[in-house]
Amino acid sequence: MHSMHFPSHAQPLVSRAAGWLSALLPQDCQLCGTGSGAALLCQPCRSSLLRTGTACCPRCAMPSPSAEICGTCLKRPPHFDATHAALRYAFPADRLIQSLKYSARLPIATLLAGLMLERLQDAPSMLSDALPDVIVPMPLHPARLAARGFNQAVEIARHVARALQRPLLRDAAVRLRDTPPQADLPMARRRANLRGAFACHGDVTGLSVLVIDDVMTTGASLNELARVLKRAGAARVENCIAARTWLDGIPQGGGHHV
Numbered sequence: 001m002h003s004m005h006f007p008s009h010a011q012p013l014v015s016r017a018a019g020w021l022s023a024l025l026p027q028d029c030q031l032c033g034t035g036s037g038a039a040l041l042c043q044p045c046r047s048s049l050l051r052t053g054t055a056c057c058p059r060c061a062m063p064s065p066s067a068e069i070c071g072t073c074l075k076r077p078p079h080f081d082a083t084h085a086a087l088r089y090a091f092p093a094d095r096l097i098q099s100l101k102y103s104a105r106l107p108i109a110t111l112l113a114g115l116m117l118e119r120l121q122d123a124p125s126m127l128s129d130a131l132p133d134v135i136v137p138m139p140l141h142p143a144r145l146a147a148r149g150f151n152q153a154v155e156i157a158r159h160v161a162r163a164l165q166r167p168l169l170r171d172a173a174v175r176l177r178d179t180p181p182q183a184d185l186p187m188a189r190r191r192a193n194l195r196g197a198f199a200c201h202g203d204v205t206g207l208s209v210l211v212i213d214d215v216m217t218t219g220a221s222l223n224e225l226a227r228v229l230k231r232a233g234a235a236r237v238e239n240c241i242a243a244r245t246w247l248d249g250i251p252q253g254g255g256h257h258v
């Protein structure tokens with residue numbers, strides 16, 4: 001069975017990703033605007049980002065003491081096999097993601113990808129030596145894509161795929177329905193609401209898929225996407241997320257993302 005463990009020879013890939021960051025011209029910090037040398041964030045802003053740490057459920061990345069599978073996942077296992085989240089969706093990570101999405105500050109995608117690669121490498125839940133076979137970004141509905149001009153998940157996934165040297169299947173999954181924000185609905189309603197929201201047009205038969213998204217709130221969209229990918233033949237689906245809402249057991253309604 002595939003998982004996302006970084007074999008020791010993958011170390012240089014991550015160093016290479018970090019290398020792109022330092023190869024940039026002098027920057028202003030993406031959060032506070034002060035000079036940040038070659039980095040996209042100044043050191044104080046970088047250290048103020050809240051990491052998820054190790055005490056989270058390996059399946060859904062919600063807080064879980066001793067990093068055990070959480071009660072929610074035990075009771076109703078999601079279709080995805082694991083979730084790796086770099087940051088907690090809280091200040092200032094929320095500001096970073098909002099400027100990426102709504103102000104089109106695309107360098108932030110590079111920054112988030114770097115943090116996600118660090119997280120993948122550190123993840124304690126990884127089970128075997130295999131990297132994912134393919135990278136699939138969470139698709140955006142065409143209407144939203146037209147309005148925004150880019151899919152932030154694709155922008156992040158591009159860097160992750162390059163660092164892991166794995167193909168980016170940017171059109172393998174498509175979003176057929178633009179579901180309204182539904183963080184205030186009970187989980188059963190959310191799941192029902194999302195039926196038919198995605199289709200898989202790529203060949204993922206027998207593959208281990210790493211799904212990339214910027215924010216995970218309830219996990220309902222990722223769960224439905226994983227269901228569709230598995231039905232299309234994917235052997236394993238893991239999520240790699242820039243930021244995860246971080247309330248014990250109660251996902252917080254971000255309003256804009258489900």
Ligand SMILES: [Zn+2]
Nearest residue numbers: 029032042045
């Ligand atoms: Zn700063």
Ligand SMILES: [Zn+2]
Nearest residue numbers: 057060070073
């Ligand atoms: Zn869980």
